[in-house]
C-alpha cells in the first residue's frame with residue numbers, strides 16, 4: 383500500500399486515509415478494559431466452521447471460555463474436493479461431519495463449548511457465496527432461524543455484567559456473513575439486553591487492504607447508529623495462531639505457513655493482531 387495507490391482510488395482515498403488514522407489510534411490506545419472481561423457465557427458467532435479461529439483465534443485462546451456457535455454448519459466445501467469420494471447428500475453429510483470435528487477440536491483447544499446451527503451454507507441454498515445482492519432476501523428467509531439459534535444460547539437472566547456476543551462484520555461480503563450481521567443488527571436492541579456486543583474483522587478477507595476498507599465502509603453504512611471504536615489485540619507468537627488455524631486441514635491445499643492471511647491489513651507496518659469494534663458502554 384502506497385500513497386500513490388491511495389491517490390489512485392479517487393473517491394475512496396478519503397475513507398482509506400481515515401481508516402488508516404483510526405487503525406493507528408486503535409493501536410496507540412490501551413484495549414478497552416470491559417472487553418478484557420471474560421465469561422463462560424460469552425458467545426462467539428461463526429457463520430461457518432473456522433471463522434472464529436481464523437478471525438479471533440489468538441484472542442479466544444487467551445480467554446479460554448465461552449461458547450462457539452457455528453450457524454451454517456451444513457457444508458460441501460473442502461479445499462481438496464477429490465479427497466471426498468461420496469456424492470450428493472452423502473457427500474454433504476461426510477463433509478459437514480469432517481468440518482464439525484475440526485470445529486470441535488478447535489473449541490476444545492480454545493476452552494470453548496460448541497453448538498451448531500444446522501443451516502445450509504450459501505451454495506447448498508443455490509446461492510453464490512458472494513452474491514451480496516441476495517443478503518436482504520436471505521436475511522428475511524433465514525433471520526428467524528439465526529436469531530432463534532442465538533437466543534437458544536443465551537445466558538440466564540443477567541446478574542452483574544452481561545457477557546459478550548462477538549459478531550462478524552461481513553468484511554469480504556460473503557452472503558452468510560452478511561445474513562448473520564444483518565440479523566444481529568436488526569435485533570440489536572433485544573440482544574443488548576442479554577449481551578454486550580462486539581464486532582470482529584473477518585479473516586482471511588480483512589487481510590487484503592481493499593477488501594477490508596470496502597468491507598468496513600459497508601459495515602459503517604449498515605451499522606451507522608452504533609458508535610464503535612476499534613481495538614487492537616496482538617496475536618503474539620504467530621506460531622501459536624498458525625497452530626490453531628492448522629486444526630482445519632480440510633480448508634487448505636497446503637498447511638498454512640504464513641500468518642499474513644490471519645491478521646488485518648494495515649496501511650503502515652503493524653504487528654500481527656486481531657481487530658474488534660465495540661461501543662464504549664458503562
Ligand SMILES: [Zn+2]
Pocket residue numbers: 429430433556559
Ligand atoms: Zn465464513
